[in-house]
Amino acid sequence: MTAAFILVCSIGFLLMFFVSYCRSLLATSSTVALTQEVREVAGIANGISPDDFHRVVQLLQLCPDRPEERGRVRTVSAYYGFLGFVRSTLAVAVPSLKAWTDRERAQCGYFAAVALGRRIAFSRDLLAQQMLP
Amino acid sequence: MPGPTQYIVWLVGALLEAAVVVCALRRNAFRQYIFLNVYMASEFVASAARFEMMRHYGFLSLAYAYFYYYSDALLTILLFLALSSLYSEVFRELHAERYVQMGSVVLLAATALFSFAVVHQSFTVAEQSSGKIFFHFVFEVSQNLYFVGLVLTYILWAAILKLRETRTRLIQLVLSLGVYFSLYAANYALRNLYPSAEAIFTVLNPLIGCFLPFAWAYAFWKLPEEARLAPAELAVSPR
Numbered sequence: 505m506t507a508a509f510i511l512v513c514s515i516g517f518l519l520m521f522f523v524s525y526c527r528s529l530l531a532t533s534s535t536v537a538l539t540q541e542v543r544e545v546a547g548i549a550n551g552i553s554p555d556d557f558h559r560v561v562q563l564l565q566l567c568p569d570r571p572e573e574r575g576r577v578r579t580v581s582a583y584y585g586f587l588g589f590v591r592s593t594l595a596v597a598v599p600s601l602k603a604w605t606d607r608e609r610a611q612c613g614y615f616a617a618v619a620l621g622r623r624i625a626f627s628r629d630l631l632a633q634q635m636l637p
Numbered sequence: 638m639p640g641p642t643q644y645i646v647w648l649v650g651a652l653l654e655a656a657v658v659v660c661a662l663r664r665n666a667f668r669q670y671i672f673l674n675v676y677m678a679s680e681f682v683a684s685a686a687r688f689e690m691m692r693h694y695g696f697l698s699l700a701y702a703y704f705y706y707y708s709d710a711l712l713t714i715l716l717f718l719a720l721s722s723l724y725s726e727v728f729r730e731l732h733a734e735r736y737v738q739m740g741s742v743v744l745l746a747a748t749a750l751f752s753f754a755v756v757h758q759s760f761t762v763a764e765q766s767s768g769k770i771f772f773h774f775v776f777e778v779s780q781n782l783y784f785v786g787l788v789l790t791y792i793l794w795a796a797i798l799k800l801r802e803t804r805t806r807l808i809q810l811v812l813s814l815g816v817y818f819s820l821y822a823a824n825y826a827l828r829n830l831y832p833s834a835e836a837i838f839t840v841l842n843p844l845i846g847c848f849l850p851f852a853w854a855y856a857f858w859k860l861p862e863e864a865r866l867a868p869a870e871l872a873v874s875p876r
Contacts, residue, residue, distance in 0.1 A: 506755070510784045511826035514819045517787050521815030524794070525852075527871045528809050532860070572859070575851055 526583035529576055530611045533618040542621040552617065554609035557584050560616035567623035568630060577619060584612040639696060646843045651684040653850035660857035666806075669862075672722035673810065676715045677850060683708045706775045713782045717745055720786055720793070723811055727796055741789075748785050752778040780825035787818035805864035806856050808871070813852030820845045 595602040721741035
């Protein structure tokens with residue numbers, strides 16, 4: 505009985521902390537402005553839509569990897585997957601939840617675009633180092 | 638016996654635990670978050686000691702099982718102290734550190750007493766004298782402390798939102814602790830509910846264990862102490 509109670513509460517708390525933690529990761533990149541170049545490369549010149557995340561992540565994977573970013577991108581990918589699940593299940597019954605998940609998914613896309621910008625800059629630095637005699 | 642993957646997860650976990658202390662030292666955050674770092678250093682030492690115990694006595698030996706669960710209970714108490722230090726950090730401006738420390742000691746003792754009462758009730762007189770009861774007590778106290786820690790982390794998170802705490806590093810330390818506590822509490826509860834699936838949950842343990850040192854190392858290394866964010870943006874329900 506105690507274990508079942510603990511299990512139910514833990515899952516509830518886990519969801520709440522997971523969402524808040526992921527939002528704190530997204531918040532750290534929301535203040536970073538995207539350059540015009542990144543907007544063009546990512547195809548988000550007219551703003552980012554909730555479905556852009558996967559496309560931007562595919563572009564991210566084409567750039568040289570930055571190990572310190574890998575964990576964060578994975579966590580946000582898991583969050584994006586969770587939001588997709590909520591959108592296709594619970595949000596069918598609660599329309600306001602659909603608007604919220606779409607906003608959050610767009611934030612995930614923005615986060616990926618910021619990471620893409622960093623990777624492009626990182627690739628440039630690598631190339632510049634190789635060009636040096 | 639653990640397979641190569643489990644050894645790798647174990648090693649990665651231990652390295653991440655050491656990385657937390659190194660990152661905190663490099664970013665001059667060691668003293669400010671001393672209990673968090675003491676906990677991580679102890680986790681690292683415990684990982685190394687567990688490996689030695691396993692090498693000497695074997696993974697399925699009683700000696701290793703006793704060592705694992707006793708060290709786990711001690712580490713949970715240390716994590717509990719680390720959590721109370723985060724409380725002190727959040728409530729510093731209210732000068733409520735002493736009350737927080739007293740409260741955490743009382744709660745710790747109450748949890749241990751409650752766990753002992755639960756275990757004592759479920760054992761017969763013959764079993765109580767066999768020493769088996771202490772092993773179950775250690776398991777029960779760990780599970781309950783994880784749950785109490787989880788509830789306390791939730792209260793701390795509510796206090797952060799209420800007091801409009803803006804330190805990004807502190808917020809991420811608390812939230813990652815919340816995720817970690819909930820994962821562990823759920824894992825312990827599942828092990829209690831389904832003892833036949835013990836093998837699966839034993840594999841999950843070190844994987845869950847990697848999350849906290851990873852998140853804390855990231856928070857110390859990447860987020861400067863001056864970084865700020867609006868916590869109201871992070872609440873699940875809009876404020």
